[in-house]
């Protein structure tokens with residue numbers, strides 16, 4: 001069970017009330033994989049933070065089975081600078097599993113993200129994309145019941161991104177955690193989810209079911225169709241890029 | 252590169268000695284007030300051969316290490332306590348702030364009255380002088396922990412205690428190390444000060460005793476030894492730290508206490 005019931009989260013920013021999340025009612029069925037899309041600042045991260053229990057809703061309710069473990073990949077890598085790559089991946093497991101089990105999980109997770117060679121490196125020695133992959137490995141090694149990911153592939157090149165998208169689908173198919181993945185890439189959303197939640201200004205403005213078999217290919221016409229229709233709705237007829245250019249010209 | 256890192260500072264020391272020597276040769280300085288480098292080296296080797304230097308150095312070293320260790324042993328738990336408990340902050344902060352404002356040297360008369368002129372008084376001065384850099388450094392480090400890292404621990408289900416030991420304390424380490432280095436330096440200064448005022452042994456005493464005998468060469472020799480030991484102990488501390496915590500090496504390069 002993972003559910004938001006009329007959940008709102010308001011922030012006070014310099015005396016102005018910001019409704020980061022505004023009355024969201026949304027159910028994430030156990031074992032489902034959902035993506036959340038929307039423009040920058042629309043409240044995607046706030047939604048994940050509520051699901052993870054990192055912030056309390058200003059009003060409404062967040063329901064999560066207390067026995068369910070949560071793994072999260074933050075928008076930033078958030079590695080402990082004093083631990084090497086392997087120790088960072090092991091971090092959430094320390095004291096919960098035997099050292100042998102931890103080592104096995106760390107090896108498996110690092111291999112999945114393609115960083116088996118970098119296990120002894122310190123975070124300062126990693127590139128941005130490598131650090132992000134370590135963060136992904138850290139969440140995967142936990143084998144959580146609920147896996148939350150906040151734009152996990154944003155710092156990666158297209159090739160690495162594709163392979164990690166496949167890794168995620170494989171893991172989800174095999175272990176069936178409840179996955180909620182935030183992205184601003186609509187194509188990624190269509191590739192990676194049973195349903196796509198569309199957000200705008202703190203509200204959920206649509207939920208699209210993508211009823212296609214996994215794994216999916218970006219070139220599949222059905223994927224392209226879904227992508228086009230979601231984009232059309234999100235952008236609402238006005239292309240944000242040309243909009244920016246127009247408003248700049250006016251100045 | 253390591254050769255150059257060692258050579259350049261050595262060259263600076265050599266240059267200073269050279270100017271010192273030239274000033275004496277040219278008659279700009281009074282040989283009694285500022286003996287030539289050769290005279291100081293001669294005094295140094297006399298002191299070394301007779302065993303006097305070793306005796307005083309060991310006594311001073313022992314006092315510094317003991318006092319420094321005592322400071323650290325007091326400061327670490329207190330910093331953790333005061334970071335964790337609001338009550339402790341409210342109760343203890345004003346008192347500590349008061350003590351911090353009083354220069355340890357101003358307390359020497361009081362310490363002599365209370366503790367006599369023995370070891371306890373010297374340890375007292377060292378602790379007063381070296382407590383605050385460690386204490387404040389560690390507290391600052393604890394307060395400066397990245398809340399984003401704490402969230403990583405919270406999601407992983409870490410207890411408060413685990414968050415303290417596995418996230419907060421390690422991330423406070425760089426600032427603690429800076430505090431330790433400053434403290435060690437302050438320990439030396441305070442000790443020599445204490446030995447100058449009331450003591451019958453130690454490097455500070457050796458200097459003041461030489462002054463009474465008008466032996467400026469020994470005074471200068473003592474100063475050289477104190478400076479050298481200070482330099483060396485900082486080096487040892489830095490080496491020990493970068494051995495134990497390789498990820499701190501970059502920080503150590505950047506900070507000069």
Ligand SMILES: Nc1ncnc2c1ncn2[C@@H]1O[C@H](COP(=O)(O)OP(=O)(O)OP(=O)(O)O)[C@@H](O)[C@H]1O
Pocket residue numbers: 011012013018019020038039040041042043044045046047075184
């Ligand atoms: N801790 C906070 N304090 C104040 N305001 C906040 C805080 N966190 C988020 N907000 C505000 O809430 C709104 C939504 O932020 P959020 O981080 O959820 O957006 P997002 O959809 O994740 O954006 P992005 O795609 O850029 O990451 C923004 O207007 C932001 O300024």
Ligand SMILES: [Mg+2]
Pocket residue numbers: 044045046075150
């Ligand atoms: Mg975000």
